[in-house]
Amino acid sequence: MSLLITPPRTTETADGPWPATARFDAYGHAEVGGVDLMEVAARFGTPAYVMDEVDVRLRCRAYRAALPRAEVAYAAKAFWCRAMAAWVRSEGLALDVCSAGELAVARAAGFPADRIILHGNAKTPAELRAAVDERVGRIVIDDLAEINRLAALVPAGMRQKVLVRVIPDIEAGAHAAIRTGGEDHKFGLSIAAGGAREAVNRILRQPRLELVGLHCHLGSQITAAEPYEQSARVLVEQLARIRDAHGVTLPQLDLGGGHAIAYTRGQTGLAPSRLGALVATVERRCAGIGLPAPRLTVEPGRAVAGPAGVTLYRVIAVKKGLRRTYVAVDGGMSDNPRPAMYGSRYEMRMIGRATHEGQRDFTVVGHHCESGDTLAEAAALPADIRPGDVLAVAATGAYNHSMASTYNMTGRPPVVAVSRGKARLVVRREGLDDLLRRDVGL
Ligand SMILES: Cc1ncc(COP(=O)(O)O)c(C=O)c1O
Numbered sequence: 545m546s547l548l549i550t551p552p553r554t555t556e557t558a559d560g561p562w563p564a565t566a567r568f569d570a571y572g573h574a575e576v577g578g579v580d581l582m583e584v585a586a587r588f589g590t591p592a593y594v595m596d597e598v599d600v601r602l603r604c605r606a607y608r609a610a611l612p613r614a615e616v617a618y619a620a621k622a623f624w625c626r627a628m629a630a631w632v633r634s635e636g637l638a639l640d641v642c643s644a645g646e647l648a649v650a651r652a653a654g655f656p657a658d659r660i661i662l663h664g665n666a667k668t669p670a671e672l673r674a675a676v677d678e679r680v681g682r683i684v685i686d687d688l689a690e691i692n693r694l695a696a697l698v699p700a701g702m703r704q705k706v707l708v709r710v711i712p713d714i715e716a717g718a719h720a721a722i723r724t725g726g727e728d729h730k731f732g733l734s735i736a737a738g739g740a741r742e743a744v745n746r747i748l749r750q751p752r753l754e755l756v757g758l759h760c761h762l763g764s765q766i767t768a769a770e771p772y773e774q775s776a777r778v779l780v781e782q783l784a785r786i787r788d789a790h791g792v793t794l795p796q797l798d799l800g801g802g803h804a805i806a807y808t809r810g811q812t813g814l815a816p817s818r819l820g821a822l823v824a825t826v827e828r829r830c831a832g833i834g835l836p837a838p839r840l841t842v843e844p845g846r847a848v849a850g851p852a853g854v855t856l857y858r859v860i861a862v863k864k865g866l867r868r869t870y871v872a873v874d875g876g877m878s879d880n881p882r883p884a885m886y887g888s889r890y891e892m893r894m895i896g897r898a899t900h901e902g903q904r905d906f907t908v909v910g911h912h913c914e915s916g917d918t919l920a921e922a923a924a925l926p927a928d929i930r931p932g933d934v935l936a937v938a939a940t941g942a943y944n945h946s947m948a949s950t951y952n953m954t955g956r957p958p959v960v961a962v963s964r965g966k967a968r969l970v971v972r973r974e975g976l977d978d979l980l981r982r983d984v985g986l
């Protein structure tokens with residue numbers, strides 16, 4: 545079936561957490577990228593992830609404009625497929641991958657290896673080998689044992705560039721489960737306990753490795769610039785220490801990602817422009833101690849992909865309980881585990897038809913065999929919502945598709961890219977055949 549492209553006939557432009565090109569009107573018409581979302585639901589089925597290419601590109605450009613002297617590396621874990629790789633590559637971003645799988649997608653999409661940074665707190669030997677074989681630009685050392693393991697894989701005559709991930713001991717991030725910058729987390733090497741210092745010593749003795757900088761990542765969904773200013777201060781102190789101890793000036797400082805986005809109306813994200821001052825802070829601090837300023841890297845994932853995504857669900861049941869009325873949809877925690885994992889809240893709206901009914905609060909749940917399979921508590925939706933209606937959920941572009949599971953043997957939804965009035969499938973739906981294929985039987 546060819547996609548009917550409806551010209552914009554909208555009254556309401558996108559604000560809050562919806563993608564840049566989202567348009568809604570009072571008749572239930574909803575479009576993203578110039579494409580009618582009801583047409584997407586009809587053509588590709590539900591649930592479906594819709595990604596607004598223009599929104600992604602605008603966010604990449606906003607980062608590059610706000611941080612012209614810094615490197616912007618997109619964190620693939622937020623949302624990854626070959627189409628996304630093509631978008632961020634063509635916008636001139638670098639890339640952070642944290643597994644051989646993410647690296648394989650990047651390379652399959654022709655992402656230049658020298659613009660790739662490999663992370664991971666427990667990289668397997670196979671992952672290290674893949675990174676070396678692919679000639680990735682930089683590998684971030686997260687453990688002492690990794691140093692010799694990696695050096696042994698580097699061919700003679702080659703030097704692998706590495707950074708050391710240090711723990712700045714700064715607690716930031718929206719939820720305990722997504723904080724990574726403190727001493728009591730599994731990531732990075734402790735400055736206080738001496739691990740970071742030892743890593744630097746060992747790498748500098750390794751002829752096959754070239755230490756180019758330090759890295760840290762504080763956590764995720766961080767709404768203020770201050771924690772980044774603090775971590776930059778800690779890392780610059782370490783650069784000075786390394787210079788004083790070893791006479792080596794490291795040229796790079798990678799401050800990780802974690803920049804917040806708005807998930808619901810009224811929330812504000814951390815705009816790239818608010819990070820613009822970081823470069824000047826680092827330059828000033830370095831000048832103060834006679835250190836050449838390193839090149840900064842930032843690694844946004846959520847802030848590039850999150851607002852671009854909308855998930856479409858079909859309502860299956862509306863059930864009145866004693867205390868609340870449930871709206872049950874054809875997806876849930878398998879395509880969006882974030883409410884269950886972090887208590888995350890989402891904004892949603894019914895699309896596809898007009899209604900004169902007022903709004904009421906509903907509990908929107910998924911179809912999984914799990915009481916915690918709730919997509920939203922107290923979601924304001926039309927009082928006459930009924931089976932067959934379609935719900936659009938905002939800001940689901942990051943950590944939804946990438947964290948999806950097949951729980952209850954549910955195939956993962958497709959990803960549909962929308963742009964300039966056209967919708968195209970970039971990741972197909974996972975069908976029962978896909979699920980059965982892995983089960984080799986007795
Ligand atoms: C090393 C590193 N860089 C970047 C990111 C991206 O984080 P976010 O999507 O919150 O920007 C992460 C994930 O938290 C990470 O672990």
Ligand SMILES: N[C@@H](CCCC[NH3+])C(=O)O
Pocket residue numbers: 621722764765882942943947
């Ligand atoms: N997956 C988390 C963030 C962790 C990011 C990776 N360190 C989220 O959905 O918010």
